[in-house]
Amino acid sequence: xxxxxxxxxxxxxxxxxxxxxxxxxxxxxxxxxxxxxxxxxxxxxxxxxxxxxxxxxxxxxxxxxxxxxxxxxxxxxxxxxxxxxxxxxxxxxxxxxxxxxxxxxxxxxxxxxxxxxxxxxxxxxxxxxxxxxxxxxxxxxxxxxxxxxxxxxxxxxxxxxxxxxxxxxxxxxxxxxxxxxx
Numbered sequence: 146x147x148x149x150x151x152x153x154x155x156x157x158x159x160x161x162x163x164x165x166x167x168x169x170x171x172x173x174x175x176x177x178x179x180x181x182x183x184x185x186x187x188x189x190x191x192x193x194x195x196x197x198x199x200x201x202x203x204x205x206x207x208x209x210x211x212x213x214x215x216x217x218x219x220x221x222x223x224x225x226x227x228x229x230x231x232x233x234x235x236x237x238x239x240x241x242x243x244x245x246x247x248x249x250x251x252x253x254x255x256x257x258x259x260x261x262x263x264x265x266x267x268x269x270x271x272x273x274x275x276x277x278x279x280x281x282x283x284x285x286x287x288x289x290x291x292x293x294x295x296x297x298x299x300x301x302x303x304x305x306x307x308x309x310x311x312x313x314x315x316x317x318x319x320x321x322x323x324x325x326x327x
Contacts, residue, residue, distance in 0.1 A: 214258035214304035214312060215242055221302070221314040227252060234286060241282050250296045253283045255320075258304040261313075271301050271320065280323045299323060 219229045227245040234241040243254035255271055271279075276299070283297060301320035305313045 210306065211256075211258055214306075215256050217304060217312045217314055218254065218256045218302045219243060221316065222254065225316065234282075236282055236285055238285070239278050239282050241279070241286060244286065247298070250298050251283075251287070251292070252298045252300055252318075253279060253286070254300045254302055255279055256302050256304060258306065261305050261307045276321045276323075283323075297323065 215232065219232065222243070222245055223229060227247050229243060229245050231244040232242070234244055241253055242256040245252040245254060255275070257271060279299060283299070287293070287295065287297075298319055299321055301317045303315040303317065305315070307313065
C-alpha cells in the first residue's frame with residue numbers, strides 16, 4: 146500500500162514522497178523521512194506559539210526611566226522622614242505611584258518624570274482631571290484597606306532628567322487640595 150509522506154523542507158516548502166507500508170500501517174524501512182507535524186491552521190499555530198506579554202516584549206525605555214524615577218522618589222521621601230507603605234497600587238481606574246505615611250497622615254504621591262529641556266516642569270503635568278482621578282483612587286485605596294476617616298495629603302514629586310542621565314528630585318508636599326474634587 147502506497148501512502149504519501151509529507152516532509153517539511155528547510156526553505157519552508159514541502160517534499161512529498163511515497164512509501165510502502167505493511168498491513169499494520171508501519172513503514173517498511175527505517176530510512177523513510179519523518180512526517181511533518183499536523184498543523185490544522187496557520188492562525189492556530191500563531192496562537193499556540195504566542196507567549197505571555199511579559200515574556201515577549203523588551204522593556205520600554207520610558208517605563209524603565211519611570212521606574213528609576215519612582216525608586217529615586219522613594220529614597221528621597223524616606224530620607225525626608227516619610228514611610229513608604231506601598232508602590233504602584235493598581236486599580237481598574239488607574240494607579241497610585243506611591244502610598245506613604247507622614248506621622249498620622251496618609252500621603253498619596255504622584256511621580257512625574259520629565260527631561261530638563263522640556264518647557265514645562267513635571268509638576269505642571271498633573272492637571273485637574275489627573276488630580277480628580279488621584280483623589281478617587283485614594284478614596285478607593287482607603288476603602289480597600291478599611292482605613293475609614295483618616296487625614297490625607299496629595300504630593301507631587303517632580304523628577305527631572307538632565308542630559309547626562311542624572312535625576313533631580315523636587316518634592317511638592319500638598320501639591321493640590323482635594324476638596325470639591327469628587
